[in-house]
Amino acid sequence: NRQIVLASRPQGEVTPDNFRLIETPLAPLAEGQVRVRHHLLSLDPYMRGRMNDTKSYAPPQQLGEVMIGGTAGEVVESRNDHFQLGDRVVGMGGWQEYQTVDARDRGALRKVDTTHIPLSAYLGAVGMPGVTAWYGLVRIIAPKAGETVVVSAASGAVGSAVGQLAKARGCRVVGVAGGAEKCRYVTDELGFDACVDYKQHADLKALSGALKAACPDGIDGHFENVGGLVLDAVLLRANAFSRVALCGMISGYNGEPIPLQFPQLMLTNRMKVQGFIVSEHMDVWPEALQDLGGLVAAGQLKYRETIAQGLAAAPDAFIGLLKGRNFGKQLVQLI
Numbered sequence: 215n216r217q218i219v220l221a222s223r224p225q226g227e228v229t230p231d232n233f234r235l236i237e238t239p240l241a242p243l244a245e246g247q248v249r250v251r252h253h254l255l256s257l258d259p260y261m262r263g264r265m266n267d268t269k270s271y272a273p274p275q276q277l278g279e280v281m282i283g284g285t286a287g288e289v290v291e292s293r294n295d296h297f298q299l300g301d302r303v304v305g306m307g308g309w310q311e312y313q314t315v316d317a318r319d320r321g322a323l324r325k326v327d328t329t330h331i332p333l334s335a336y337l338g339a340v341g342m343p344g345v346t347a348w349y350g351l352v353r354i355i356a357p358k359a360g361e362t363v364v365v366s367a368a369s370g371a372v373g374s375a376v377g378q379l380a381k382a383r384g385c386r387v388v389g390v391a392g393g394a395e396k397c398r399y400v401t402d403e404l405g406f407d408a409c410v411d412y413k414q415h416a417d418l419k420a421l422s423g424a425l426k427a428a429c430p431d432g433i434d435g436h437f438e439n440v441g442g443l444v445l446d447a448v449l450l451r452a453n454a455f456s457r458v459a460l461c462g463m464i465s466g467y468n469g470e471p472i473p474l475q476f477p478q479l480m481l482t483n484r485m486k487v488q489g490f491i492v493s494e495h496m497d498v499w500p501e502a503l504q505d506l507g508g509l510v511a512a513g514q515l516k517y518r519e520t521i522a523q524g525l526a527a528a529p530d531a532f533i534g535l536l537k538g539r540n541f542g543k544q545l546v547q548l549i
Protein backbone atom coordinates (compact mmCIF):
# COMPACT_ATOMS: atom_id res chain seq x y z
CA ASN A 215 0.00 0.00 0.00
CA ARG A 216 1.68 3.19 -1.15
CA GLN A 217 1.03 6.14 1.15
CA ILE A 218 2.02 9.78 1.47
CA VAL A 219 2.88 10.88 4.99
CA LEU A 220 3.55 14.29 6.50
CA ALA A 221 7.37 14.40 6.69
CA SER A 222 7.81 17.90 8.12
CA ARG A 223 5.75 20.97 8.91
CA PRO A 224 5.85 23.81 6.37
CA GLN A 225 7.44 27.13 7.27
CA GLY A 226 5.25 29.44 5.18
CA GLU A 227 4.61 27.89 1.78
CA VAL A 228 4.20 24.14 1.44
CA THR A 229 7.13 22.43 -0.33
CA PRO A 230 7.46 18.91 -1.78
CA ASP A 231 9.84 17.85 1.03
CA ASN A 232 7.02 18.31 3.55
CA PHE A 233 5.75 14.96 2.19
CA ARG A 234 7.22 11.46 1.91
CA LEU A 235 5.99 8.51 -0.14
CA ILE A 236 6.26 5.19 1.70
CA GLU A 237 5.08 1.64 1.12
CA THR A 238 3.60 -0.57 3.82
CA PRO A 239 2.22 -4.13 3.54
CA LEU A 240 -1.54 -4.68 3.83
CA ALA A 241 -2.55 -6.68 6.92
CA PRO A 242 -5.27 -9.37 6.75
CA LEU A 243 -8.75 -8.01 7.54
CA ALA A 244 -10.24 -8.39 11.04
CA GLU A 245 -13.95 -9.04 11.65
CA GLY A 246 -16.06 -5.99 10.70
CA GLN A 247 -13.34 -4.46 8.52
CA VAL A 248 -13.56 -3.47 4.87
CA ARG A 249 -10.74 -2.83 2.40
CA VAL A 250 -11.26 -0.01 -0.10
CA ARG A 251 -9.19 0.56 -3.22
CA HIS A 252 -9.12 4.30 -3.66
CA HIS A 253 -9.96 5.60 -7.11
CA LEU A 254 -9.83 9.28 -6.20
CA LEU A 255 -8.38 11.48 -3.48
CA SER A 256 -9.84 14.86 -2.64
CA LEU A 257 -7.39 17.70 -2.07
CA ASP A 258 -8.83 20.53 0.02
CA PRO A 259 -7.52 23.82 1.41
CA TYR A 260 -8.23 22.79 5.04
CA MET A 261 -5.36 20.29 4.81
CA ARG A 262 -2.93 23.22 4.93
CA GLY A 263 -4.18 24.11 8.43
CA ARG A 264 -3.76 20.54 9.64
CA MET A 265 -0.09 20.61 8.60
CA ASN A 266 0.59 23.26 11.28
CA ASP A 267 1.14 22.42 14.90
CA THR A 268 -1.08 25.21 16.15
CA LYS A 269 -4.43 25.49 17.86
CA SER A 270 -7.35 25.24 15.47
CA TYR A 271 -10.84 23.76 15.31
CA ALA A 272 -9.29 20.39 14.43
CA PRO A 273 -6.20 18.70 15.89
CA PRO A 274 -3.00 18.89 13.82
CA GLN A 275 -1.93 16.08 11.56
CA GLN A 276 0.84 14.05 13.28
CA LEU A 277 4.28 13.80 11.66
CA GLY A 278 4.87 10.44 9.97
CA GLU A 279 1.14 9.77 9.60
CA VAL A 280 -0.76 9.40 6.33
CA MET A 281 -2.08 12.77 5.13
CA ILE A 282 -5.75 12.97 6.00
CA GLY A 283 -8.38 13.53 3.35
CA GLY A 284 -11.61 12.52 1.68
CA THR A 285 -11.50 9.52 -0.67
CA ALA A 286 -13.74 7.68 -3.11
CA GLY A 287 -13.23 4.10 -4.23
CA GLU A 288 -14.50 0.56 -4.34
CA VAL A 289 -14.70 -2.26 -1.83
CA VAL A 290 -12.17 -4.96 -2.76
CA GLU A 291 -12.38 -7.10 0.40
CA SER A 292 -15.01 -7.24 3.12
CA ARG A 293 -15.58 -8.88 6.47
CA ASN A 294 -18.67 -6.76 7.07
CA ASP A 295 -22.17 -7.82 5.97
CA HIS A 296 -23.13 -4.27 4.98
CA PHE A 297 -20.42 -4.00 2.32
CA GLN A 298 -19.99 -6.19 -0.76
CA LEU A 299 -17.18 -6.38 -3.28
CA GLY A 300 -17.60 -3.68 -5.90
CA ASP A 301 -19.60 -1.30 -3.70
CA ARG A 302 -18.69 2.31 -4.47
CA VAL A 303 -17.91 4.15 -1.24
CA VAL A 304 -16.65 7.47 0.09
CA GLY A 305 -14.74 7.96 3.32
CA MET A 306 -11.80 9.71 4.93
CA GLY A 307 -9.14 7.29 3.72
CA GLY A 308 -6.30 9.79 3.30
CA TRP A 309 -3.52 9.98 0.73
CA GLN A 310 -2.98 6.28 0.09
CA GLU A 311 -3.95 3.57 -2.38
CA TYR A 312 -5.92 1.38 0.03
CA GLN A 313 -7.91 2.09 3.14
CA THR A 314 -8.62 -0.59 5.73
CA VAL A 315 -11.47 0.53 7.92
CA ASP A 316 -13.74 -0.85 10.63
CA ALA A 317 -17.07 -0.28 8.89
CA ARG A 318 -19.07 -1.10 12.05
CA ASP A 319 -18.43 2.55 12.84
CA ARG A 320 -21.33 3.82 10.73
CA GLY A 321 -19.75 7.19 9.97
CA ALA A 322 -16.56 5.66 8.54
CA LEU A 323 -17.74 4.64 5.08
CA ARG A 324 -20.73 5.70 3.00
CA LYS A 325 -22.07 3.75 0.03
CA VAL A 326 -22.86 5.93 -2.97
CA ASP A 327 -24.96 5.39 -6.07
CA THR A 328 -23.07 6.14 -9.28
CA THR A 329 -25.98 5.48 -11.66
CA HIS A 330 -26.70 9.16 -12.27
CA ILE A 331 -23.85 10.87 -10.41
CA PRO A 332 -20.17 10.20 -11.18
CA LEU A 333 -18.06 8.92 -8.29
CA SER A 334 -15.85 12.02 -8.36
CA ALA A 335 -18.82 14.33 -7.69
CA TYR A 336 -19.19 12.77 -4.25
CA LEU A 337 -15.93 14.49 -3.34
CA GLY A 338 -17.12 17.82 -4.76
CA ALA A 339 -20.58 19.14 -5.56
CA VAL A 340 -22.33 16.19 -3.86
CA GLY A 341 -19.82 15.98 -1.02
CA MET A 342 -18.17 18.13 1.60
CA PRO A 343 -17.59 21.20 -0.63
CA GLY A 344 -21.19 21.09 -1.85
CA VAL A 345 -22.60 20.88 1.67
CA THR A 346 -20.30 23.75 2.68
CA ALA A 347 -21.78 25.90 -0.09
CA TRP A 348 -25.31 24.84 0.82
CA TYR A 349 -24.91 25.52 4.54
CA GLY A 350 -23.31 28.94 4.19
CA LEU A 351 -25.74 30.11 1.56
CA VAL A 352 -28.99 28.59 2.75
CA ARG A 353 -28.51 28.76 6.52
CA ILE A 354 -26.33 31.84 7.01
CA ILE A 355 -26.90 34.18 4.05
CA ALA A 356 -30.48 32.93 3.54
CA PRO A 357 -30.90 35.05 0.40
CA LYS A 358 -34.20 36.36 -0.89
CA ALA A 359 -35.04 36.61 -4.58
CA GLY A 360 -33.79 39.88 -6.02
CA GLU A 361 -30.94 40.27 -3.54
CA THR A 362 -27.30 40.48 -4.65
CA VAL A 363 -24.95 37.72 -3.50
CA VAL A 364 -21.16 37.81 -3.97
CA VAL A 365 -18.87 34.79 -3.66
CA SER A 366 -15.06 34.69 -3.80
CA ALA A 367 -12.97 31.81 -5.26
CA ALA A 368 -16.03 31.62 -7.50
CA SER A 369 -14.79 28.99 -9.97
CA GLY A 370 -13.78 26.57 -7.20
CA ALA A 371 -15.48 23.58 -5.66
CA VAL A 372 -17.36 25.56 -3.01
CA GLY A 373 -17.75 28.89 -4.83
CA SER A 374 -19.19 27.42 -8.03
CA ALA A 375 -21.94 25.70 -6.04
CA VAL A 376 -22.69 28.79 -3.94
CA GLY A 377 -23.34 30.91 -7.01
CA GLN A 378 -25.52 28.38 -8.78
CA LEU A 379 -27.60 27.74 -5.66
CA ALA A 380 -28.06 31.49 -5.23
CA LYS A 381 -29.00 31.89 -8.90
CA ALA A 382 -31.65 29.19 -8.49
CA ARG A 383 -33.07 31.27 -5.64
CA GLY A 384 -33.54 34.29 -7.89
CA CYS A 385 -30.54 36.36 -6.78
CA ARG A 386 -28.18 38.54 -8.73
CA VAL A 387 -24.92 36.61 -8.36
CA VAL A 388 -21.45 38.07 -8.72
CA GLY A 389 -18.26 36.02 -8.47
CA VAL A 390 -14.71 37.06 -7.68
CA ALA A 391 -12.01 34.90 -9.27
CA GLY A 392 -8.40 35.02 -10.44
CA GLY A 393 -7.92 35.45 -14.19
CA ALA A 394 -9.96 35.97 -17.33
CA GLU A 395 -10.43 32.27 -18.07
CA LYS A 396 -11.92 31.50 -14.65
CA CYS A 397 -14.17 34.58 -14.85
CA ARG A 398 -15.42 33.61 -18.30
CA TYR A 399 -16.25 30.13 -17.04
CA VAL A 400 -18.12 31.57 -14.05
CA THR A 401 -20.36 33.78 -16.21
CA ASP A 402 -20.65 31.77 -19.44
CA GLU A 403 -20.82 28.21 -18.08
CA LEU A 404 -22.13 28.61 -14.56
CA GLY A 405 -24.52 31.47 -15.36
CA PHE A 406 -23.39 34.04 -12.80
CA ASP A 407 -24.46 37.59 -13.69
CA ALA A 408 -20.92 38.95 -13.46
CA CYS A 409 -17.44 38.02 -12.30
CA VAL A 410 -14.70 40.36 -11.08
CA ASP A 411 -11.11 39.35 -11.85
CA TYR A 412 -9.26 40.38 -8.69
CA LYS A 413 -5.93 40.04 -10.47
CA GLN A 414 -6.95 42.93 -12.74
CA HIS A 415 -7.92 45.05 -9.72
CA ALA A 416 -4.98 44.80 -7.39
CA ASP A 417 -5.81 47.54 -4.89
CA LEU A 418 -8.80 48.28 -2.73
CA LYS A 419 -10.01 51.27 -4.74
CA ALA A 420 -9.95 49.36 -8.01
CA LEU A 421 -11.52 46.20 -6.57
CA SER A 422 -14.33 47.98 -4.75
CA GLY A 423 -14.91 50.05 -7.89
CA ALA A 424 -15.27 46.89 -9.97
CA LEU A 425 -17.65 45.44 -7.35
CA LYS A 426 -19.68 48.65 -7.42
CA ALA A 427 -20.11 48.33 -11.17
CA ALA A 428 -21.07 44.65 -10.88
CA CYS A 429 -23.40 45.22 -7.90
CA PRO A 430 -25.34 48.42 -8.67
CA ASP A 431 -27.77 47.73 -5.80
CA GLY A 432 -25.03 46.95 -3.28
CA ILE A 433 -24.33 43.56 -1.68
CA ASP A 434 -26.85 41.73 0.51
CA GLY A 435 -25.07 38.43 0.99
CA HIS A 436 -21.39 37.55 0.78
CA PHE A 437 -19.79 34.11 0.88
CA GLU A 438 -16.12 34.56 1.79
CA ASN A 439 -13.56 31.97 0.71
CA VAL A 440 -10.42 34.10 0.37
CA GLY A 441 -10.16 36.90 2.98
CA GLY A 442 -7.99 40.00 2.88
CA LEU A 443 -8.54 42.54 0.15
CA VAL A 444 -11.65 40.87 -1.26
CA LEU A 445 -13.46 40.99 2.08
CA ASP A 446 -12.46 44.62 2.60
CA ALA A 447 -13.74 45.55 -0.85
CA VAL A 448 -17.04 43.75 -0.24
CA LEU A 449 -17.51 45.51 3.11
CA LEU A 450 -17.28 48.85 1.33
CA ARG A 451 -20.23 47.85 -0.88
CA ALA A 452 -22.33 45.98 1.69
CA ASN A 453 -25.92 47.00 2.31
CA ALA A 454 -27.61 47.49 5.67
CA PHE A 455 -28.59 44.15 7.21
CA SER A 456 -26.38 42.19 4.85
CA ARG A 457 -25.06 38.76 5.85
CA VAL A 458 -21.55 37.37 5.47
CA ALA A 459 -20.80 33.65 5.66
CA LEU A 460 -17.13 33.36 6.64
CA CYS A 461 -16.18 30.05 5.08
CA GLY A 462 -12.46 30.28 4.38
CA MET A 463 -9.52 32.68 4.24
CA ILE A 464 -7.26 30.87 1.82
CA SER A 465 -5.14 33.96 1.11
CA GLY A 466 -3.72 33.61 4.63
CA TYR A 467 -3.22 29.85 4.93
CA ASN A 468 0.55 30.07 4.50
CA GLY A 469 0.75 32.48 7.41
CA GLU A 470 0.46 35.76 5.51
CA PRO A 471 -1.16 38.48 7.61
CA ILE A 472 -4.77 39.13 6.53
CA PRO A 473 -5.43 42.84 6.69
CA LEU A 474 -9.00 43.90 7.33
CA GLN A 475 -9.50 47.63 7.38
CA PHE A 476 -13.22 48.08 7.77
CA PRO A 477 -14.73 46.12 10.65
CA GLN A 478 -16.59 49.28 11.72
CA LEU A 479 -18.69 48.92 8.58
CA MET A 480 -20.08 45.72 10.06
CA LEU A 481 -21.45 47.81 12.87
CA THR A 482 -22.76 50.76 10.90
CA ASN A 483 -24.44 48.42 8.41
CA ARG A 484 -25.80 46.15 11.21
CA MET A 485 -24.33 43.17 9.38
CA LYS A 486 -24.47 39.56 10.45
CA VAL A 487 -21.07 37.95 10.04
CA GLN A 488 -20.84 34.29 10.90
CA GLY A 489 -18.06 31.76 10.58
CA PHE A 490 -18.87 28.07 10.30
CA ILE A 491 -17.25 24.64 10.04
CA VAL A 492 -19.27 22.32 7.86
CA SER A 493 -18.35 19.17 9.80
CA GLU A 494 -20.01 20.63 12.90
CA HIS A 495 -23.39 20.67 11.16
CA MET A 496 -23.87 17.00 10.36
CA ASP A 497 -27.61 17.43 10.89
CA VAL A 498 -27.94 19.32 7.58
CA TRP A 499 -25.86 16.89 5.48
CA PRO A 500 -28.68 14.51 4.48
CA GLU A 501 -30.93 17.36 3.32
CA ALA A 502 -28.10 19.19 1.59
CA LEU A 503 -26.72 16.07 -0.14
CA GLN A 504 -30.16 15.12 -1.37
CA ASP A 505 -30.69 18.59 -2.78
CA LEU A 506 -27.22 18.73 -4.38
CA GLY A 507 -27.42 15.17 -5.72
CA GLY A 508 -30.76 15.89 -7.38
CA LEU A 509 -29.38 19.04 -9.01
CA VAL A 510 -26.21 17.33 -10.30
CA ALA A 511 -28.15 14.32 -11.63
CA ALA A 512 -30.51 16.71 -13.45
CA GLY A 513 -27.63 18.72 -14.92
CA GLN A 514 -28.69 21.82 -13.00
CA LEU A 515 -25.58 22.09 -10.87
CA LYS A 516 -22.42 22.21 -12.95
CA TYR A 517 -18.89 21.76 -11.73
CA ARG A 518 -15.41 21.49 -13.09
CA GLU A 519 -12.53 19.26 -11.98
CA THR A 520 -8.75 19.38 -12.17
CA ILE A 521 -7.46 15.82 -11.92
CA ALA A 522 -3.81 14.99 -11.16
CA GLN A 523 -2.68 11.49 -12.12
CA GLY A 524 -1.17 9.10 -9.59
CA LEU A 525 -0.45 9.22 -5.87
CA ALA A 526 3.01 10.73 -6.36
CA ALA A 527 1.38 13.76 -8.03
CA ALA A 528 -0.65 14.65 -4.92
CA PRO A 529 1.88 16.96 -3.18
CA ASP A 530 2.42 19.11 -6.26
CA ALA A 531 -1.32 19.27 -6.94
CA PHE A 532 -1.91 20.35 -3.35
CA ILE A 533 0.77 23.05 -3.59
CA GLY A 534 -0.96 24.21 -6.80
CA LEU A 535 -4.35 24.37 -5.05
CA LEU A 536 -2.92 26.84 -2.54
CA LYS A 537 -1.70 29.01 -5.44
CA GLY A 538 -4.89 28.92 -7.49
CA ARG A 539 -3.42 26.61 -10.17
CA ASN A 540 -6.49 24.37 -9.89
CA PHE A 541 -9.56 25.17 -11.96
CA GLY A 542 -12.52 23.70 -10.07
CA LYS A 543 -12.41 20.77 -7.66
CA GLN A 544 -8.87 19.39 -7.25
CA LEU A 545 -8.73 15.59 -7.29
CA VAL A 546 -6.04 12.93 -7.65
CA GLN A 547 -6.88 9.87 -9.73
CA LEU A 548 -5.25 6.63 -8.58
CA ILE A 549 -6.89 4.15 -10.97
Ligand code: NDP
Nearest residue numbers: 259367370371372391392439462463465490491492536538
Ligand atom coordinates in the same frame (compact mmCIF):
# COMPACT_ATOMS: atom_id res chain seq x y z
P1 NDP B 1 -11.17 25.90 -4.50
O1 NDP B 1 -11.58 24.79 -5.40
O2 NDP B 1 -11.93 27.18 -4.56
O3 NDP B 1 -9.63 26.17 -4.72
C1 NDP B 1 -8.98 27.19 -4.05
C2 NDP B 1 -9.06 28.51 -4.84
O4 NDP B 1 -8.75 29.58 -3.96
C3 NDP B 1 -8.02 28.61 -5.94
O5 NDP B 1 -8.42 28.00 -7.13
C4 NDP B 1 -7.87 30.10 -6.10
O6 NDP B 1 -8.86 30.60 -6.97
C5 NDP B 1 -8.15 30.61 -4.68
N1 NDP B 1 -6.90 30.97 -4.03
C6 NDP B 1 -5.88 30.19 -3.72
N2 NDP B 1 -4.89 30.89 -3.14
C7 NDP B 1 -5.30 32.14 -3.08
C8 NDP B 1 -4.72 33.33 -2.59
N3 NDP B 1 -3.53 33.37 -2.03
N4 NDP B 1 -5.45 34.44 -2.71
C9 NDP B 1 -6.65 34.41 -3.28
N5 NDP B 1 -7.25 33.30 -3.74
C10 NDP B 1 -6.57 32.19 -3.65
O7 NDP B 1 -11.21 25.38 -2.98
P2 NDP B 1 -12.51 24.93 -2.17
O8 NDP B 1 -13.72 25.29 -2.93
O9 NDP B 1 -12.30 23.54 -1.73
O10 NDP B 1 -12.42 25.85 -0.85
C11 NDP B 1 -12.77 27.22 -0.92
C12 NDP B 1 -12.68 27.83 0.47
O11 NDP B 1 -13.64 27.20 1.32
C13 NDP B 1 -11.34 27.66 1.16
O12 NDP B 1 -11.03 28.86 1.82
C14 NDP B 1 -11.59 26.56 2.15
O13 NDP B 1 -10.73 26.60 3.24
C15 NDP B 1 -13.02 26.84 2.54
N6 NDP B 1 -13.76 25.72 3.12
C16 NDP B 1 -14.32 25.89 4.36
C17 NDP B 1 -15.08 24.90 4.94
C18 NDP B 1 -15.75 25.16 6.24
O14 NDP B 1 -16.32 24.24 6.83
N7 NDP B 1 -15.72 26.38 6.74
C19 NDP B 1 -15.26 23.60 4.27
C20 NDP B 1 -14.67 23.54 2.95
C21 NDP B 1 -13.94 24.57 2.41
P3 NDP B 1 -8.54 31.93 -7.84
O15 NDP B 1 -7.57 31.49 -8.89
O16 NDP B 1 -9.86 32.32 -8.37
O17 NDP B 1 -7.93 32.91 -6.91
